[in-house]
Amino acid sequence: MHNIEGKAWKFGDDIDTDAIIPARYLNTSDPRELAKYCMEDADAGFAAKVAAGDIIVAGKNFGCGSSREHAPIAIKASGVACVIAPTFARIFYRNAFNTGLLILESAEAAAAIADGHQVNVDPATGTIKDLTGGQTFQARPVPEFMQKLLDDGGLMAHWRKRLRDDK
């Protein structure tokens, strides 16, 4: 899995899945459609502003609330390459990996990185570099099998590939 570099978008504590993708848009599961409304109730213009490869840097308990997989799907489809937070809600944590969205836990990086800073992330080592702020942080690295899962685009794509390769 290669490095990610992009602009940081800061959010606060306890960003819930209703803020990530409001239920009024859950009458579809089309990623492109969901991406248009990503983070709408936390930052109304987010989907229009965010660029491919950007990074969400948020407070504790990111993704709390409902089990909707539409949340990591919307974030990934909006172009966001990685979410950094001190902690993630349990269901969101599993859903992120299962849908192929990279997430890293680091309280220090989440606190120090400011909105708009350029950030570089190495998933293999867990190194997070705040290029604008000139600081480096260490998150727990993403284990190799989880990197493969992310590279393959999520759990099911990963399994299909593994089952095919085994044949």
Place this chain on the structure above:
Amino acid sequence: MAQTITEKILAFHAGLKEVEPGQLIEADVDIALANDVTAPIAIAEFEKLGVEKVFDKKRVLLIPDHFTPNKDIKSAEQAKILREFAQAQELKNYFEIGRVGIEHVLLPEQGLVGPGDLIIGADSHTCTYGALGAFATGVGSTDLAAAMATGKVWFKVPETIKVVYHGELPAWVEGKDLILHTIGLLKVDGALYQALEMTGETIAALPMYGRMSMANMAIEAGAKNGIIAPDEITLDYVRPRAQRDYTVFASDPDANYCRTIEIDVSKLRPQVSYPPLPDKTRTVDQAAADNIAIDQVVIGSCTNGRIEDFRLAAKLLKGKKAARFVRLMIIPGTQEVYRQMIKEGLTDIFLDAEALISPPTCGPCLGGHMGILAAGERAVATTNRNFVGRMGHPESEVYLSSPAVAAASAVLGRIATPEEIL
């Protein structure tokens, strides 16, 4: 080694003698369920795997309850995916309009879930079934899809927080108030990745509907599951309904807990959670003093959509009317609850109070349909979440309470104590 009830159920389903917190296990699921929001993704993921049939057509449950009766064309297309999959897979437990209810009210009522079960659902409030002494937890659609195919799911065994409730419940204090108070203490991430075991003399005297309100909201403290060990009250509820065998587990007296919290309920007052998080709890007296004018009241949901919840609301609404500019909505959780409401004359009380009675649906709880709030509007709801925009416009607000506080508030047009309308 001494075990908690959660550890025992997980060990049992993993074919192990015992498990310990932090251990990764692969467990057999008894029930895998999804609704009209989460099942379409799960079905698409299931189909990616290339497996022909679900692991067990009796144990994969599809419950279209969120946007049904179909809200619009897009929702109808989503619901159609469930129907066609249920037909193709010959699923035994798919519920069409007229039979369907809110999933977490419907499944216990129909005896489809029981003590000792391991249940996963692509819905975060799946933890409700912990009230029956089951291990039940919410998962995403992809995890569910894998379980639909294989009947298995992997877990990290959680640590357990034990909450012990002492004392007799004061008047108008319900299971809902206990859990709101508990979330206020723990905060929305206080039980993150952990099990929440609820016990003590207060719980031993608490009826099933109150226990279900409590287990239902364990997720609002971030918990993996909420659980109450089965006792005679549980078994009286389960026996006439159970469609399968069940197993009663209990925590060993010397089991390990990461944290124990003792709560004396004897002086507790009804609780109100202020927006925008369920942990922003105040007493109803504080809320009444804050003079919070409201536009809508919703009584229903997987938290408080059971017959006893409506009996409580009816007791307060009898002979009274909703305030002129308040929209009062009553949403029975299932068709059986609806029928019972009619039999007991509760529907007459609600109609006399000029309430709207809705068919069973999740509807407004998640801001889906059937009672959406405009900018600046405020609702008191017996639901489980009051996040920004949860019931409609991002500038609307939801205050969470029990049916008693909701009923009193509907009459007075502001957040009110039950005593104020007696």
